[in-house]
Amino acid sequence: MLEYLVLYESRSGNTKKIAAAIFSNLPGNSKDLIDITTDKSIPEAKVYFIGFCVNCGTCSMEVSDFINGLGGKRIALFGTCGMGDSPDYYKAIEKSVHAWIENDNDYLGAFICQGKMPRKVREKYEFMRAPENEAQMDMYIRNFDEALTHPDSLDIEHAKVFTQKCLKRLDEMDGEFKTRNTTQF
Template sequence: MLDYLVLYQSETGNTKKIAATIFSRLPGNSKDLIDITTDKPIPEAEVYFIGFCVHRGTCSMAVSDFINDLSGKQIALFGTCGMGNAPEYYKAIENSVSAWIETDNDYLGAFICQGKMPQKVRQKYVSMKNEQNAGQMDMYIQNFDEAITHPDSLDVEHAKVFVEKVLKKLEGQP
């Protein structure tokens, strides 16, 4: 059994980047980094860092099913989302995804940051814009343009801090 397993699902590379950062910060050699959608067997671990890309405020069914099947484990979550760079939104995502964690597990917290979206999303916003929704579409387009550089170096640093907090929690430190 591994000490740490970093599992992730990434469609645009954003979550994969954060997963690699988390993996690099974990101590020792008893660890692995695996794309959850791979055919590779997923080993058992003491501590799971589970990453996901956000769609409609939550994770995919593949991720929620995996989370829901864990029992007696220590679980930390991480994710990337294109929309909204707001702590309230991130907390809502965390609540939605952590709801899949069974009560016999130890939930260690979550890290969520903004991530870039495919260019087709911006094109969709531009094509949907009309007189009635111009304000909303302009807000979506502005958010898209701001997200294009994420996850950036500050997001990576925040992910590293998250790992340190989780490791301290595991050691029983506040």
């Protein structure tokens, strides 16, 4: 059994970049980095960092099914989202994906950042632009343009900080477990 497994789904390469940053900041050699869409033989691990690309405010069914199948594990979530840098929206995404985690798992938190979108999305916004929704479509187009550089170096650094926070939380959990078990005797 691995200590850490960084498992991700990435359609445009955004989530893969974040997965690589998380993986490189995990200690030791008992770890693996796996794309859930290409590798169907997924090893068991104690700690799972599960990444996804956001579509319609949540993860894909493949990712949710995997999350829902885990029991007695420690789970951290991460994702990339084309829509703007909105903490409220990111919290809603986290809540939506977190709902798939069974209660017997330990949840370590989530990291979500902006990611670039395919050119066809901008073209769709341009096509949909009409006098009655001009302001909204202009906002979507501005957001698309701002997202073109993401995930950027700051997003990568934030992913590394997130990883360190998760590792610290794991240490705290292990310390609590040891304290509970030594006081019972």
